[in-house]
Amino acid sequence: xxxxxxxxxxxxxxxxxxxxxxxxxxxxxxxxxxxxxxxxxxxxxxxxxxxxxxxxxxxxxxxxxxxxxxxxxxxxxxxxxxxxxxxxxxxxxxxxxxxxxxxxxxxxxxxxxxxxxxxxxxxxxxxxxxxxxxxxxxxxxxxxxxxxxxxxxxxxxxxxxxxxxxxxxxxxxxxxxxxxxxxxxxxxxxxxxxxxxxxxxxxxxxxxxxxxxxxxxxxxxxxxxxxxxxxxxxxxxxxxxxxxxxxxxxxxxxxxxxxxxxxxxxxxxx
Amino acid sequence: xxxxxxxxxxxxxxxxxxxxxxxxxxxxxxxxxxxxxxxxxxxxxxxxxxxxxxxxxxxxxxxxxxxxxxxxxxxxxxxxxxxxxxxxxxxxxxxxxxxxxxxxxxxxxxxxxxxxxxxxxxxxxxxxxxxxxxxxxxxxxxxxxxxxxxxxxxxxxxxxxxxxxxxxxxxxxxxxxxxxxxxxxxxxxxxxxxxxxxxxxxxxxxxxxxxxxxxxxxxxxxxxxxxxxxxxxxxxxxxxxxxxxxxxxxxxxxxxxxxxxxxxx
Numbered sequence: 001x002x003x004x005x006x007x008x009x010x011x012x013x014x015x016x017x018x019x020x021x022x023x024x025x026x027x028x029x030x031x032x033x034x035x036x037x038x039x040x041x042x043x044x045x046x047x048x049x050x051x052x053x054x055x056x057x058x059x060x061x062x063x064x065x066x067x068x069x070x071x072x073x074x075x076x077x078x079x080x081x082x083x084x085x086x087x088x089x090x091x092x093x094x095x096x097x098x099x100x101x102x103x104x105x106x107x108x109x110x111x112x113x114x115x116x117x118x119x120x121x122x123x124x125x126x127x128x129x130x131x132x133x134x135x136x137x138x139x140x141x142x143x144x145x146x147x148x149x150x151x152x153x154x155x156x157x158x159x160x161x162x163x164x165x166x167x168x169x170x171x172x173x174x175x176x177x178x179x180x181x182x183x184x185x186x187x188x189x190x191x192x193x194x195x196x197x198x199x200x201x202x203x204x205x206x207x208x209x210x211x212x213x214x215x216x217x218x219x220x221x222x223x224x225x226x227x228x229x230x231x232x233x234x235x236x237x238x239x240x241x242x243x244x245x246x247x248x249x250x251x252x253x254x255x256x257x258x259x260x261x262x263x264x265x266x267x268x269x270x
Numbered sequence: 271x272x273x274x275x276x277x278x279x280x281x282x283x284x285x286x287x288x289x290x291x292x293x294x295x296x297x298x299x300x301x302x303x304x305x306x307x308x309x310x311x312x313x314x315x316x317x318x319x320x321x322x323x324x325x326x327x328x329x330x331x332x333x334x335x336x337x338x339x340x341x342x343x344x345x346x347x348x349x350x351x352x353x354x355x356x357x358x359x360x361x362x363x364x365x366x367x368x369x370x371x372x373x374x375x376x377x378x379x380x381x382x383x384x385x386x387x388x389x390x391x392x393x394x395x396x397x398x399x400x401x402x403x404x405x406x407x408x409x410x411x412x413x414x415x416x417x418x419x420x421x422x423x424x425x426x427x428x429x430x431x432x433x434x435x436x437x438x439x440x441x442x443x444x445x446x447x448x449x450x451x452x453x454x455x456x457x458x459x460x461x462x463x464x465x466x467x468x469x470x471x472x473x474x475x476x477x478x479x480x481x482x483x484x485x486x487x488x489x490x491x492x493x494x495x496x497x498x499x500x501x502x503x504x505x506x507x508x509x510x511x512x513x514x515x516x517x518x519x520x521x522x523x524x525x526x527x528x529x530x531x532x533x534x535x
Contacts, residue, residue: 220448238352
């Protein structure tokens with residue numbers, strides 16, 4: 001199979017236009033809005049706007065919270081994906097469907113749902129407050145919770161897909177050689193699905209970085225503690241669309257640079 | 271590796287996308303323009319962009335208008351005045367704009383999209399607390415207590431600007447836990463009991479129908495919001511836009527608005 005494709009590649013064939021035309025249309029569709037931002041950006045006042053302290057503050061908060069949310073998603077999401085892909089239990093299909101709920105839920109609704117559970121008067125939240133004095137809404141930890149809630153499904157789905165596609169014979173061989181299930185997971189399964197985990201983590205991080213609805217609803221909006229870049233963009237849009245464009249460009253540029261450098265480092269590794 | 275594609279393979283998709291984009295922006299304008307104002311067929315649809323705080327009162331007025339002008343329908347876009355003003359400035363097909371502050375109306379008049387707005391009501395802030403008032407708030411200075419969790423509107427939106435003015439008049443420094451993007455979001459935080467107090471409009475307290483408790487405070491008089499209304503210069507509905515503004519300014523309109531808690535200018 002592999003040899004056959006190699007063979008075909010030597011004779012350069014023009015891609016069929018039925019694929020090429022929609023592919024380029026798709027690319028244009030995705031890239032044109034970005035071009036719109038670039039065209040309308042107030043380039044002359046850009047340096048002055050970037051120097052404003054609130055931009056750096058919001059950017060830092062965004063990067064920190066998205067990274068912690070991704071770490072949290074990895075810690076909880078990879079085992080969850082493993083459970084869905086490698087074990088059999090009653091209601092597994094239902095559980096898998098439930099995992100994707102945050103993908104479908106409008107993020108603002110997700111934020112309200114989080115308030116109802118983890119808020120000061122929420123089912124779990126009131127207990128958290130009375131027992132430990134912990135309140136999540138309006139704190140940076142609340143931002144992380146909101147972002148992880150919305151972004152973790154991307155990781156779980158991606159890792160579960162990788163686990164299903166992985167060859168289970170290696171795991172079985174390790175098990176027959178006496179490895180425990182934990183050892184198999186750690187030494188065989190995880191290295192095998194690492195590209196899927198990395199891809200999932202990248203998706204998860206990107207989604208967390210852009211999170212708006214759940215964050216503003218659950219964590220509120222206060223400079224320095226909960227005002228992430230998307231919130232700052234939205235607020236700037238109310239009065240100063242140009243400032244909003246600058247903020248969006250900063251967020252875009254930083255995320256593209258980070259993702260591109262990660263890609264070179266890990267994803268392209270064989 | 272450098273494989274050349276015929277030029278049209280690039281041009282076509284770009285044209286396709288641009289074409290689609292053109293359809294997208296033309297569609298709303300087209301639906302409003304389907305009933306040309308100057309033609310034999312009169313315009314039958316009025317699109318009103320109004321501040322979120324006007325939701326209840328304007329919905330009722332819309333029904334009055336439809337009853338008085340058979341065959342017409344009034345469509346509303348309620349939202350933050352600042353957002354609505356931006357949408358109008360970007361060419362949204364609106365007939366009437368009712369804003370919660372002169373500053374947001376100015377965005378539209380500065381772009382020459384409306385002239386001579388009329389102030390039709392005024393709104394006043396109140397302290398909103400959850401119905402059981404857990405922090406025992408009963409006057410404005412209680413909000414300065416660091417133990418009291420307070421939500422305010424962001425300064426960029428009219429209710430936030432009014433809150434800053436009122437707190438300034440009282441000489442109080444309040445550190446809110448959150449600055450919400452509009453007054454309804456602020457109110458929701460009180461309704462859910464996530465904050466102990468918030469500054470919202472009197473009309474929002476009335477509209478919440480008992481879910482929050484309102485407390486009037488004297489400094490609110492120093493931060494009264496004027497609500498201007500104007501028919502837009504390029505109103506697709508033409509004369510009907512003026513007529514809707516007329517209804518809002520009429521005694522009947524005033525009656526509906528006063529019942530919702532607004533004050534006459």
